[in-house]
Amino acid sequence: MLPTSSQLCRWRGVADSNGPVCPFSGDASGSGEKHWHQVMGSKAWAQPGRPEPRFHRCGRFSCSNLGPSVCHTRTVSGGPQHIALVCWGFPPFRGSGAFRPLAIANALAASGAEVSVVTANREVFLTHYGADVSLEALVDPRVEILRIPFFPDRSWPLVNDWSAAEAAAGRAGNTNNDPAHLIFPELVYSDWLPRVSRELVALNARKPISLVLGTGAPYIDLEAASQLYLEQGIPLVLDDRDCSIFDVYSGKQSSLQAKREVFFRDWIENCSEMWFVNPPIADRVREIFPQSADKVHVVENGWDRSAVDPARVATQPSERIKAAYVGLVATKFPLEDVIEAWHRVAESDDAVEPLRFIGALGFEVNSPRWQKAAGIIAAAPHSEWRGHVPRADLPEEYADLDVLVFVKEGGQFVTGGKPYEYAATGLPIVALVDEESDALRVLGNYPRLYQASPDDPVAAADALRAAIEDRRSDDGAKLYVAQEFGAQLSRAAKLDEAVGRVLEIAKS
Structure with a gap:
């Protein structure tokens, strides 16, 4: 239409x-x-x-x-459908937000579509936001990648990209973080919109696009895809994941999100489908926009075989139990509470290794917050930070563990990606989450789940001890049953139906 x-x-x-x-x-x-x-x-x-x-x-x-x-009249040949995927974060970006678009691009390519990914330049990930170059080997070779320059803020380290005035002022005059000067209501990413919009128009002229799919955050991806619909009339699917118009942690709406809702109303009116990562978010959007309820779909995350190989997990426990938190230590992560809970366990159990933190310590490498978190872990006698592990090495890390610690802030609107990945291993999982957390919807029937509040180190320590005893009594049968549960949570199982709908919309 x-x-x-x-x-x-x-x-x-x-x-x-x-x-x-x-x-x-x-x-x-x-x-x-x-x-x-x-x-x-x-x-x-x-x-x-x-x-x-x-x-x-x-x-x-x-x-x-x-x-x-x-x-511009939209004309598409009778050959393979050409899908344009707009996603700022794509390999080699190592953030969790890169795995979903990577899986979408690969699934579309495997289904016979021609796929063009419009993403940010490699340098911004290599020098600023963190890169895992091993991820690039996971991209289907049939996928075309178009990299559009992105310049974040005054902390952008490539001084040669600064103007003379910015260099003289220490780039203090940058407006990417000034709400009064945004061309789209999103901090940091707003200025990327014109460049991406121009590239999409040029791509469509070079190779007519059958459908454009924007996936975010950042939500500039959704607006750029929407602009192509407005410009060229190309069918539109939007993957809003955690929802752009309210805070999934608080359930409230910030002033910037309120401004973004003006755009969101346009998006949901014009798109063929809009995806979200869990039922509570989707239900909330249906309540706000009942006239578009039929466009709202839940497309959950899942685990990837590039990250977990269940067959490599040992059926018997280690002589000294190895526990780990695998993932991002985000801004609201209760780091000191988790360390305190494990300290209580280690002080009374000599047969446990230090708690491992495997992953990044923030969104920006070596930021003050990153360095603070590293210092807290280093000062703890029974904890250690293993750093970021390339995706290609993650299966080996999981295979070496006995107990997995899942920590995620937020309640009913927050799931996280790790519950799926953890469940695939079949190992005991200690979920230090709020009782309303949507992660418990995913893990609630997992046979080796031990849940406690992250704010209660005593209860958290008890849950950790129970998980350790579970692993020590492992005879292989419990591992097998748990892995059977986890198998149904693979990303492929979650994504196949959605990809099929995208191709049908593109053909129409």
Whole structure:
């Protein structure tokens, strides 16, 4: 379905005698300075006395006032469907947000589609957000990867990319984190939108796109995909994962998320489907947008064979029990409480190894928060940080463990990716989560689950002891039964149906 004339573009330019200004064209028409405002009701910035422009279409090839007609007719050949996947975080990005788009791209390619991934440049991950180059070997060779330059903020370390003025000011004047100057209501990522929008239009001209799929966070991915629908009338599927319009940890909406809801209303109206990672988030969105409830789908995460090999997990316990937390130590991670719980266990049990923390200590490598977390772990007598482990080496790490510690902040809207991965191992799992955590929906029937509140080190220590005794009594049968449970939580099992729907929408 093509967009109507009232949907052609959510942005208006400020016209002068030479025509409208296009915010995505890279330069202004005539001598007028670029100003934009969001059509859906937000404040307009314009020079006094300038006439109000008509809606216009913005693209690499044209930017002109239009009536109800559409500039670029969508024509797709009878060959394989061409799916454009917009995702800022893609290998070699090592964050957990890269695994879902990687799996989507590979599943689409395996189904016979031509896949073009539009993502950020490698350098931003290698130097700033953390990279795992072993992930690049997991990308299906049939997938085309288009890398669009992304410049985060004043901490961007490649000084050669700074302007002279930024270098002189220590880049303090950067506006990516200034809500008053965002072209899309999302900190850090906003400035990426024009470059991605232009690339998508060019890609469609070079190789007509059958469907565009945006997956985020960051949510700029969803807006860029939506812009292509508005620009070219290309079918749209959006993977909003943890939901862009409210905080899944608090259930509340920030001022920035409230501004983003203006865009979200457009997204859910225009897309063919919108995906979320768990039922509670999907139900909340259906309540807010009942008219679009049929478009809302739950596409859960799952475990990947690149991360876990159940066959390699030992049927018998180690002589000294090895326990670990595998994953990101995020901002609200109760690090000191977890360390205290394990300290209680280790002080009364000589046959346990130090608790291992395997993974990154924050979103930005060697940030002050990262260094603080590293110091806390180093100072603890019964804990150690193993650092980030490349994805290719993760199966070996899991195979060497006896007990897995799952910690995730948040309640009913928060699941996390590790419950699926942990369950695949068949090992005892200690879930230090709130009783309302959606992770317990996933793990609730897992036969080797031990749950306690992360805020209660005594109860957490008791849960850890129970899991240790479970592992020490392992005879292989318990491991097998638990792995049978975990097998049904694979990402492939969760994704197959969704990929099938995407291909059907693309054919239509």
